[in-house]
Structures are given as structure tokens and as C-alpha cells.
Amino acid sequence: MVVKLFKCSLFLLFFQLLITSSVQADGLFYGNSEEAGGTSSSTSSKRDEELFSTPLSISIITAKQIQQAGVTTIAEAMKMVPGVIVREQTNGQFEVHIRGFENVINGATLSNLNSRKTLIMIDNRVVFDYFSGGIFWDTLPISIDDVERIEVVRGAVSSLYGANAVTGVIHIFTKRAQDNSSIKASMMAGTKNSQVAQLVVEKRFSEVDIRFSGLNEKRDRYQNRYFNFTEREYQNSDLAEIESGSNLHNDSEQAVNKHSFMLTLNNDPLNLFNYDLTLFHQESDVQKVHINSGDIPLTDNLSNTDGFNLKLNYGEFSSRFSHHFGKQETMGFPDFTYDTEISQVSMAYQIKYPKWIIQPGVDWYKATYEGSFIGGQRTLLEANYMLRMEFNPKRHWRFISALSYSDFNAPEDNELNYQFMTTYQLSFDTSLRASVQSSSTSAFMVNQYIDIEFTFPNDPSQRIDVKGDKNGRLTRITTYELGFRHQLEFNNFIELEVFQSEMDQFTSFTIQQPVVIDGVTITERSLENLPQNAVQQGLTLNWLYEEIDWNINTFITWQNTEVYNQATSLLHGSATEDNYNKATPKYIAGVNLNWALTSQINLNMLSNYLHEHSFVLQQPQGTKKIPSALYTNLTLNYQHDEAMSGYLAVKNLSDQNESQHFYTDRLEPVYWLGFNIKFGN
Amino acid sequence: MIPNMPFRSSYNKLILFIVLCNINSTGFASSCDSLSVNGADGWYPYFARQNPNRLGIMGDIVSRAAERSGLEINLKPSIPWKRILFNLRYGNLDVIAGALKTQQREKQFLFSTPVHYAELRVFVRKDRRFDYSHISDLKGKHGAKVRGMSLGQAADDYAFNNLVIDDAPSPKNVFQMVASGRLDYGVFYWTTGLIEVERNNLTAIVEALPNAVSKEGLYIAYSKNSHCQDEIAQLNDEINRMKNDGSIEAIIQYYHSAVAAQEMEQSNGR
Numbered sequence: 001m002v003v004k005l006f007k008c009s010l011f012l013l014f015f016q017l018l019i020t021s022s023v024q025a026d027g028l029f030y031g032n033s034e035e036a037g038g039t040s041s042s043t044s045s046k047r048d049e050e051l052f053s054t055p056l057s058i059s060i061i062t063a064k065q066i067q068q069a070g071v072t073t074i075a076e077a078m079k080m081v082p083g084v085i086v087r088e089q090t091n092g093q094f095e096v097h098i099r100g101f102e103n104v105i106n107g108a109t110l111s112n113l114n115s116r117k118t119l120i121m122i123d124n125r126v127v128f129d130y131f132s133g134g135i136f137w138d139t140l141p142i143s144i145d146d147v148e149r150i151e152v153v154r155g156a157v158s159s160l161y162g163a164n165a166v167t168g169v170i171h172i173f174t175k176r177a178q179d180n181s182s183i184k185a186s187m188m189a190g191t192k193n194s195q196v197a198q199l200v201v202e203k204r205f206s207e208v209d210i211r212f213s214g215l216n217e218k219r220d221r222y223q224n225r226y227f228n229f230t231e232r233e234y235q236n237s238d239l240a241e242i243e244s245g246s247n248l249h250n251d252s253e254q255a256v257n258k259h260s261f262m263l264t265l266n267n268d269p270l271n272l273f274n275y276d277l278t279l280f281h282q283e284s285d286v287q288k289v290h291i292n293s294g295d296i297p298l299t300d301n302l303s304n305t306d307g308f309n310l311k312l313n314y315g316e317f318s319s320r321f322s323h324h325f326g327k328q329e330t331m332g333f334p335d336f337t338y339d340t341e342i343s344q345v346s347m348a349y350q351i352k353y354p355k356w357i358i359q360p361g362v363d364w365y366k367a368t369y370e371g372s373f374i375g376g377q378r379t380l381l382e383a384n385y386m387l388r389m390e391f392n393p394k395r396h397w398r399f400i401s402a403l404s405y406s407d408f409n410a411p412e413d414n415e416l417n418y419q420f421m422t423t424y425q426l427s428f429d430t431s432l433r434a435s436v437q438s439s440s441t442s443a444f445m446v447n448q449y450i451d452i453e454f455t456f457p458n459d460p461s462q463r464i465d466v467k468g469d470k471n472g473r474l475t476r477i478t479t480y481e482l483g484f485r486h487q488l489e490f491n492n493f494i495e496l497e498v499f500q501s502e503m504d505q506f507t508s509f510t511i512q513q514p515v516v517i518d519g520v521t522i523t524e525r526s527l528e529n530l531p532q533n534a535v536q537q538g539l540t541l542n543w544l545y546e547e548i549d550w551n552i553n554t555f556i557t558w559q560n561t562e563v564y565n566q567a568t569s570l571l572h573g574s575a576t577e578d579n580y581n582k583a584t585p586k587y588i589a590g591v592n593l594n595w596a597l598t599s600q601i602n603l604n605m606l607s608n609y610l611h612e613h614s615f616v617l618q619q620p621q622g623t624k625k626i627p628s629a630l631y632t633n634l635t636l637n638y639q640h641d642e643a644m645s646g647y648l649a650v651k652n653l654s655d656q657n658e659s660q661h662f663y664t665d666r667l668e669p670v671y672w673l674g675f676n677i678k679f680g681n
Numbered sequence: 682m683i684p685n686m687p688f689r690s691s692y693n694k695l696i697l698f699i700v701l702c703n704i705n706s707t708g709f710a711s712s713c714d715s716l717s718v719n720g721a722d723g724w725y726p727y728f729a730r731q732n733p734n735r736l737g738i739m740g741d742i743v744s745r746a747a748e749r750s751g752l753e754i755n756l757k758p759s760i761p762w763k764r765i766l767f768n769l770r771y772g773n774l775d776v777i778a779g780a781l782k783t784q785q786r787e788k789q790f791l792f793s794t795p796v797h798y799a800e801l802r803v804f805v806r807k808d809r810r811f812d813y814s815h816i817s818d819l820k821g822k823h824g825a826k827v828r829g830m831s832l833g834q835a836a837d838d839y840a841f842n843n844l845v846i847d848d849a850p851s852p853k854n855v856f857q858m859v860a861s862g863r864l865d866y867g868v869f870y871w872t873t874g875l876i877e878v879e880r881n882n883l884t885a886i887v888e889a890l891p892n893a894v895s896k897e898g899l900y901i902a903y904s905k906n907s908h909c910q911d912e913i914a915q916l917n918d919e920i921n922r923m924k925n926d927g928s929i930e931a932i933i934q935y936y937h938s939a940v941a942a943q944e945m946e947q948s949n950g951r
Contacts, residue, residue: 040850048850050828270857315863352823352845395841428785491767548764 043151043171045400046160046359046388047350052485055400055421055433057083057154057497057540063147063175068594068604070635070649070672072144072188072196074172075137079608080592081152082542082555083497085585086608087660088652088667090298091192091219091255093288094137095661098154098168099501100559100584101477104534105508107569107618109292110662112508113583117166117441117475119157123174123278125309125322126344128164130367130380132446135170138288139303139326141260141280143215145186145198148173154497154540156479158417158439159402162363162384166439166477167501174278176266177202177209182680190649190672192255193220202680207267214261221255221287226296227663229620234663248293248332249300250285255665258284269313276311280324289661291330294620297664300331305340316350335452338371338445348386359388367445374449374468381409382442396425406440410448411471415440429487438478440505447472447507447527455520463520466509469527477503491546497539504533510572531565531576536584549596556589570618587611602637615662624663629656631667647674713909715753716916718743719765720778726872726936727779727799727899730759739779741932742796743901746919752912772906775913780902791905791913793920795898796929801832802871802889804859804878811865813890816840822865825849825858832868833895852877860886868894872937 042048044056051060059081071077075094078084085097097115105112116133119126122142129136150172157165179202188196200213225234237252260282267274282305287298307324322344329337348361363384370377388402402419421435450468479501486494509525516522538559545552561581567574589609596602607630614625635649649672659666720728720740729737736744736756747754757774768774770789782792803813803824812818816832816839828848831837840846847864849855852874855867860883869877871889878887901920903913923929 048848050848268857268861270854270861270863272861272863352847354841354843354845392841395837489767491763548760548767 041151043169044153044157045390046348046361047357052431052487053423053425055398055423055435056157057481057483057499059152059154059542061150061152063149065592065594066144066147068602068635068637069592069606070604070633070637070647070651070674072194072672073137074140074142074144074147074150077144077147077150078152078170079590079606080553082590083154083540083557083588084152085588085610087610089289089661089664090221090287091194091665091670092217093255093286095289096135096137096170097584098152098170099499099536099538099557100561100588101167101501101503101534101536102581103583103615103617104503104532104561104563104581105506105530105570106563106566106579106616108508110289110297110617110621111292112617113615113662114289116444117164117477118168118170119161119165120170120172121161122172123276123309124171124311124320124346126162126164126365130340130342130369130442130444131328131338133164133441133444136303136328138256138258138284138286138301139282139305139328140172141262141282141305141307142172142174143196143198143213143217143260145200145215146174146213146262148175155435155481155499156417156437156439156477156501157419158406159386159404159419159437160388162365162404163382163406163408163415163417163440163442163474166441166475166503174262174264175211176264176276177204177211179681180204182678184676184678186674186676188672188674190219190670192222192668192670193218193253194670194672195219209264209266211264212261215259217256217258218254219256220253222665222668224253226252226298227659229295229297229622229663232622248296249287249298250331251300254285254287256284256286258282258286260284273312273314275313276309278309280308281306282326289664291333291336292621293332297662299333302329302331303327316352318346318348318350320344320346335372335454338369338373340370341368342366355392357390359386361386361388365442369445373452374445375451378445378449379409380443380445380448383407398423406442408443410443411473413471413473415474415476431483431485433481433483435481435483436478437481438476440474440476442474443470443472461520463522465522465524467524467526469507472507472527473505473529475503475507476505477501493544495540495542499536499538499540501536502533503536506530506532506534508570510567510570512572528572530567532563532567533565534561534563534581536561551594553592554590556587558587559584560586582614583616585611585613600639602639604635604637605632606635607632610660617662621662624659626660627656627658629654629658629660631656643678645676648672649674713907713912715755716747716775716909716912717755717757717773718776718778719757719760719768719774721762721765721780722759724779724873725876726939727797730756736778738797738933738936739899739901741935742920742923742929743776743778743916745928745932746916746923749923750915750919752916769902769904770906772904772908775904775907775909776916777902779899781897782900782902786902789905791903791917793901793903793917794924795900796920796924797899797933798896799873799899800871800893801836801868801895801897802874802893804856804867804869804874804887804889805865806859806862806886807888809862809865810888810890814892816894817843819844819846819866823847824866824868825855825864826868827852827855830869831897833897836895853881856881856883856887866890 040048041051041054044054044058061077061080066077075096078096079086083099087095098118114134119128120135153169157169182202184200186198196217198215203210224237228235263279266276285302287300289297290301291299305324305326309322311320325341327339343366345364351358365382367380384404384406386404390400392398400421404417406415417439419437423433425431448468448470450466452466454464456462481499484496507527510528512524514521514523540557542555561584563579563581565576566579591607593605609630612628616623632653633651637647639645651670652667657666727737728740816836823845825847856878858864859867
């Protein structure tokens with residue numbers, strides 16, 4: 001009887017949805033009094049355009065959504081984005097992948113689980129790390145309160161932003177001064193000794209808007225135990241330290257200790273000549289999965305960065321100059337302490353004719369690293385010559401091509417990245433799109449230049465020699481995608497993307513047969529081309545429904561990744577086989593429900609689901625199966641008046657308090673209390 | 682006593698709730714005490730809410746027509762335009778004072794006959810004004826309009842084939858880019874545009890050229906799902922009478938002279 005009642009209620013619920021959805025759509029995008037239809041995006045076409053019409057798979061997270069969901073870090077905000085996998089390694093330290101392609105190289109080292117194929121930018125400045133490729137979230141000199149919006153493009157977009165935008169781009173836009181004069185203080189405190197404090201000062205001097213923001217953030221880990229790969233169990237930190245023979249941590253309990261500030265000066269961006277200068281500084285000490293210790297997953301990483309980002313625009317001409325420098329240190333691995341210096345110059349122009357937009361541009365990157373792991377100082381140079389063209393043969397139909405020729409100093413072979421896309425607006429409420437996109441990574445310091453002889457501190461008879469290859473090839477992805485957006489109602493939006501991606505030209509450090517010299521067993525690992533290629537098929541469904549007092553955004557991605565010619569191990573000359581890749585969850589889903597209980601009180605629920613998956617690494621790290629899990633955050637915001645607000649949040653509610661990564665901390669609920677106060681206008 | 686009663690009861694309640702949600706509100710006859718009215722914000726002189734006695738041209742037409750036919754109106758608070766359309770569709774709002782008519786909307790709403798027209802004009806920097814008499818005069822120049830805004834069918838077709846017109850996210854962006862010299866011109870509704878120019882302190886720099894690009898009809902929109910259908914019909918009849926007896930023209934003249942007086946005051950102030 002209960003089952004029947006349940007089925008009956010489900011049917012009625014479906015019927016209810018059908019009625020709501022089948023109502024004729026309205027002319028949202030017509031008329032001056034409309035809200036000028038939809039959010040603006042500037043990442044997918046390198047110019048401002050309506051989200052509904054963008055040619056790529058794109059999602060936008062706004063500052064308002066971030067505030068409603070009580071999000072405390074930028075990486076955590078990615079939980080609101082369809083097709084993105086977010087794993088928390090320890091309190092406040094996340095790992096983010098767009099559409100997966102994880103652990104494609106079976107039996108690689110732990111650090112290979114890090115996201116290396118997604119480009120991240122802050123205000124057009126690339127903040128990707130060229131050590132071995134990847135996102136160092138801890139080194140970003142901004143806080144969540146600095147974020148105006150985050151645009152996430154799923155797809156291969158190196159033809160627009162240079163190498164490494166392989167599975168997509170995460171583009172963070174930071175806030176600019178909005179008030180003539182104001183001071184805002186935000187304080188958040190949570191369990192696990194979590195504290196985030198931020199101060200923002202805004203002031204307008206004549207035509208110049210100035211904004212200063214400073215951040216201080218501290219968090220303790222969920223547990224202070226580490227998983228010992230050899231013993232296959234979580235152990236007290238002192239035991240783990242002894243096992244490794246090195247002092248790997250300053251403080252085993254501390255997850256994050258970070259300070260940063262950012263100062264921006266800009267005039268009105270609508271001016272014919274407009275400028276935007278950002279100065280920034282960052283210092284951090286975090287535990288994360290980075291250098292592969294072989295004993296425990298988390299290492300202690302210290303970093304500091306200083307730099308500037310300057311944008312100068314005149315009419316349709318835009319230019320950007322940035323330079324940042326700093327130091328990265330991993331405790332227990334002095335060879336991998338290095339200084340970095342990264343300069344970037346970009347110039348672009350936009351030419352418009354009836355039916356045509358032509359965007360030529362050039363980007364130039366110089367990354368200089370100095371450390372003993374690369375035998376001193378090494379420089380990677382990348383010049384990208386870009387041309388993007390849009391042609392509208394009909395009012396609602398356009399073709400887009402974007403080409404980028406990337407010239408590297410290493411490897412010697414250059415790369416051509418491309419996008420060919422078409423969009424068709426079937427009616428005012430329905431758009432279709434199709435694309436072929438191809439992107440490559442750049443060279444990385446480890447892959448191209450590493451030259452190190454590492455003797456184990458706890459066993460001097462064992463030595464590993466690691467050799468990079470300057471001409472090691474660059475991994476490439478080609479993505480075919482179809483997209484559909486439909487406004488069922490002005491408050492009811494649905495989006496579907498179907499994709500197939502093929503990734504090849506993999507390289508890895510393969511293991512040669514050990515040789516014994518003077519009683520020392522030497523194992524050489526050298527960068528070699530791998531024969532494998534990975535093919536991913538998938539689809540993402542994203543649905544947004546708004547009511548006056550509440551809205552819901554729910555999304556699900558299904559994907560399947562097969563790896564062909566997979567080496568059975570990384571031993572040189574291993575046999576190959578075809579494999580189903582189990583490291584990317586088959587289903588990735590999320591729900592973001594927001595409910596304004598009153599004009600002052602808002603309740604938000606953000607849930608994320610990752611289907612079961614597993615990682616296979618080399619010994620002694622072994623394998624790890626991660627069960628299906630749903631994690632939920634609940635946030636209650638209270639807006640007392642324009643000057644004062646507060647929130648209460650509980651995060652990581654789940655029946656699975658498991659590690660989301662490779663034997664990193666087991667997640668635990670964290671309770672947060674926040675308070676904001678603002679003075680001035 | 683049924684052991685599972687609380688559980689079953691909650692499912693019964695769920696079903697009852699869903700069933701009730703599916704029953705169209707028009708299925709219940711209820712009395713109509715007043716007509717709920719709303720309009721688009723930031724659209725002076727067509728709609729305004731600062732002064733309860735002066736609701737803009739379209740707002741005043743509705744309020745005078747209601748007054749003349751002995752109907753009470755209930756002006757709803759400011760909410761986003763999308764929500765206004767949503768409310769009208771499902772009968773939570775009876776009247777929109779001022780809307781454009783599109784094919785899609787005609788399927789969902791009832792419309793009055795056009796009660797007024799809004800002119801689209803070319804806005805330029807005063808030191809870069811040019812002769813404008815036909816849309817072809819914009820050829821070779823770089824302009825902008827608000828994203829999603831139509832110039833009218835014929836002008837849209839011409840613009841697509843011959844002009845470079847960017848889409849800007851708001852009227853403020855259009856006028857500021859015109860003022861800064863980033864654009865040769867902007868296209869926007871004439872009177873609303875003049876007010877927007879004034880609001881952004883650009884009256885010394887930006888002006889509207891004399892000839893219109895096109896004219897768009899403005900309508901009163903009514904809910905098809907309102908339980909005040911008789912009252913709506915009564916209101917619409919009264920609006921038609923006002924059209925014939927010159928009352929609407931008087932309201933329009935009042936606002937045009939108010940806008941003109943404002944302009945005069947500003948130029949004297951300069």
C-alpha cells in the first residue's frame with residue numbers, strides 16, 4: 001500500500017512538473033523593459049555576450065550565490081558547477097577537475113591525481129603552476145569575498161587562452177570599488193579551529209576607484225593522523241614522520257594558514273581609455289597532496305607570491321601585462337624548493353563589420369623556475385598567435401573559428417590549437433550549438449627539465465634518478481560537443497550538453513630496470529611517450545527553476561572513459577591492454593536549493609554526489625576505492641540591514657565520512673558562524 | 682487502530698497537496714475586491730511609482746480608467762520584470778501598465794489596443810553629431826543598443842545586414858560609452874533615454890538626434906487567468922473611451938510637458 005501511495009505521489013509530482021513545463025514560453029529576449037535577458041559572460045568568446053548565446057559549455061557562479069551558500073573558498077564554490085568534480089583533501093584544501101580524465105595513467109604516482117589540465121585565471125592573469133602543471137589554490141592571493149563572479153568553461157579552449165586549457169578554464173573575476181568610501185569587515189569562525197577574517201576598504205579619488213582587501217585564514221585538519229601507505233592504516237602523526245625519515249610537517253594539525261592582500265586601482269571600464277592595476281601579495285602554509293612522499297599523502301607546503309596585473313585598454317584594443325614572483329617549498333623535500341618568476345603579456349584587437357567580428361591577438365608567457373630539482377634555473381617560453389572569427393550568415397546563426405599557434409622553447413615542436421563552432425538560435429527561447437575543439441598542455445618543469453638523484457633518507461642503499469625530456473611531447477585533447485539550451489519558462493531553464501573527448505600524447509616517468517652500483521640500488525625513471533589514448537563520452541543535464549521565494553539548480557553528468565593501449569604498469573616495456581577508467585565517477589551530480597524564508601532570512605542547501613570510483617597508483621601507494629557519497633551543506637543567512645549580516649552553516653553532512661581523495665583526511669562536519677559589518681556608503 | 686497511520690497519513694497529505702496544487706486557481710470562483718497592477722521599473726515617463734498620484738503615462742491611464750469605472754486598484758510593489766510577467770500569467774497579477782506586444786505574449790495575455798507609442802532615437806555626443814534622417818545614415822559607424830532590444834522588424838533586418846551595433850547590458854553602459862567616445866551612437870527610447878542621460882550626468886555631453894529610428898506600440902496587458910475578468914473587461918472598455926474622448930492624449934501631453942520642463946530647467950541650470 002505504501003509503495004502504491006509512493007508511486008502515486010511520484011506520478012502526481014511528475015504531472016505537476018509537466019503542467020508547469022508545458023506552458024508556452026515567453027518573449028524574454030524582446031523589448032526594452034525586459035531585464036536585458038540573462039547574465040553576461042566574457043570568457044567563452046573573449047567579449048561580453050549573453051550566457052544563453054555562448055558557443056561553449058559555460059556556467060557562472062555569482063557573488064550572491066557564493067554568499068547564499070556560505071562558501072568559504074573559491075574551490076568550494078566549484079561544487080555549484082555542473083560537470084565539475086570537487087574533492088576535499090583536508091579542511092579547506094580542495095582538488096578540482098573538470099569532467100575528470102583522472103588517473104588515466106594507471107600506476108602513476110600520487111601527485112598525478114592532481115588536476116593538471118584545467119587553466120585557472122584571475123582577471124585574465126593565468127595562475128596555473130608550471131612545476132608539473134596544475135592549480136595551487138592555496139597560492140591565489142584572493143579570498144572568496146573578493147570574487148565578483150566565476151566563469152567555468154567546460155571544453156578545450158587553448159585557442160583562446162593558450163596552452164593548458166585542455167579540459168576547461170576557471171576564470172575568476174574580482175570585485176572593484178563600488179562605493180565612494182566604505183569599510184567592510186567579515187569574520188567567520190568554525191569548528192576545527194577554522195577562522196577567516198577579511199577587511200575591505202573602498203575609496204574613490206576623483207576618477208580613480210581604489211579597493212584594498214586583506215585576508216587572514218587558519219584551519220586545522222579534520223584529523224591529525226596520516227594514512228601510512230606501507231602499513232595501510234591511519235597512524236598518529238609522529239609514527240608517520242618516523243616512517244618517512246623526514247620532518248614533513250611544521251604542525252601536523254594545521255591544514256591552512258594563509259595571509260594575502262590585494263590592492264586594485266582602476267578608472268571607469270566604460271571609458272575610451274581605461275586601466276586596471278592590481279598589486280597582490282600572498283603567504284601560505286598548507287597541507288595538500290603535492291610532492292609524492294611515498295609514505296603519507298599530505299605534505300606541508302609553504303609559498304609566497306608578490307606581483308601585479310595591469311590592464312590597459314583603448315577602444316577595441318586591449319592589453320595586459322603581469323609579473324609575479326615567489327617561492328614554493330615542500331617540507332622534507334629540499335630539492336623541490338624553488339623560486340618562480342612568471343611574466344605575461346597579452347594584446348588583442350577587435351574588428352567589427354556587419355555580420356563579422358575578427359579578433360587577432362598575441363599572448364606571451366615566460367616562466368622561470370630555479371631549484372635543484374632542475375639543476376638550477378630553467379625557463380619555459382610560450383608565444384601564442386591567435387585569430388578568432390565570427391561570421392553570422394543569418395540573424396540567428398553564426399560560425400566561429402578560433403586558431404592559436406603556440407610556439408614553445410621546449411619542446412621544439414609547436415602546437416596548433418583550434419575551435420570550430422556553430423550556434424543556432426532556433427527560437428527566442430531555444431538555442432543549439434555544435435563544436436570541435438582541440439587543445440594541448442604546455443611544457444612543465446618536471447616533465448622537461450627534472451634531473452635529480454634522490455636517496456631515501458631512511459634507506460641510503462636506495463636511489464632514484466629522475467630524468468625529464470626537453471622534447472617530451474605535450475598531451476592533447478580533442479572534444480566534440482553538442483549543446484542545447486531551452487527556456488521552458490522565464491523562470492524555468494534547461495541545458496543539455498553531449499560530449500566526446502579524445503586525449504592522447506601522454507607521457508610519464510617510466511621505471512627502468514634497477515642497477516646496483518657500489519652497493520646502491522639505482523632505479524632510473526625517465527620521461528617517455530606512452531602509447532595510450534583515452535576516450536570519454538558523456539552528457540550533462542542542468543536544470544534551473546526559480547520561484548519568487550525560492551530557486552533550485554540541479555545538475556547531473558554521466559560519463560564513461562575508456563583507455564586504449566594502457567600500459568599494465570609503468571615498468572619500461574610493459575605490455576598494453578584496453579581498460580575502463582574507474583577514477584572518474586560515472587555520475588557527478590549536485591543540487592543547490594535556495595529559499596528566502598523572509599526578506600531578511602535565507603536558507604541554502606548545497607548537495608554534491610560523486611558516484612563510486614577508484615584510483616590505482618604505483619606501489620607502495622596501491623589502490624583506493626571511494627564509495628558513492630552525498631555531501632550536503634546547509635547555510636542560514638540573516639541580513640539585519642544594509643550594514644550588518646551574519647550566517648550560520650554546517651558543512652559536509654553525510655552518511656559517508658570518508659576520504660574523498662587518496663587516503664587524505666576523512667571528512668567531518670564543520671560548523672561555521674559568520675558576521676559582516678560595513679561602514680560608509 | 683492502523684499501526685502505520687502516521688506514515689500513511691503523511692502520504693495522503695502529500696497527495697492532497699499535489700492535487701490541490703494542480704487545480705487551476707481559476708477553477709475557484711472568488712470575489713474581486715480590486716485589480717492588482719504593476720509595471721516596469723526605471724521606465725519613466727511610461728511607468729513610475731515614486732508619486733502615488735502620478736504613475737507615469739501608462740500607470741495613469743490605468744488608474745484614471747479604474748477611477749472612472751468605479752474600480753479599485755492595488756499597486757503592487759517593485760519586483761523584477763520577469764516576475765511581473767510570471768504573476769500575470771498565473772493570475773497573481775491582473776494588469777501590467779505598459780508592455781510591448783509580441784506573438785508569444787499574445788498567446789498568454791490579453792492586450793488593449795495600443796494606447797501610446799515609444800520612439801527610438803539615435804543618441805550621440807554633442808561634438809560628434811551627424812545628420813540622421815534614415816537608418817542608412819548609421820552605415821560605417823559604430824553603435825550600441827541594450828541587449829535584447831528590438832529596433833522594429835524592418836530596422837532590425839537592415840541593421841543586421843549593414844550596421845555594426847553592439848549589445849550592451851544596460852542603458853547606462855550605452856550612454857556612458859557614447860559619452861566617452863567609444864561609440865559613435867547609441868539607440869534607445871527617446872524620453873526614457875533623456876532621463877537616463879540626465880541620471881548619469883551626461884546631459885552636457887550626450888543628446889538625441891531629431892528623427893526617430895522607429896516607433897513601438899505600448900499596450901496595457903491583462904491576465905487571462907485573473908478572477909477579475911469582468912472588471913478587466915470594464916477597465917479595457919473605459920480605456921477605449923478615454924482614447925476617444927482625449928483623456929489619454931491629455932495624460933501623454935502632461936508627461937511630455939513635464940519631461941520638456943525638466944529639460945528646460947536643466948539647460949537653464951547650465
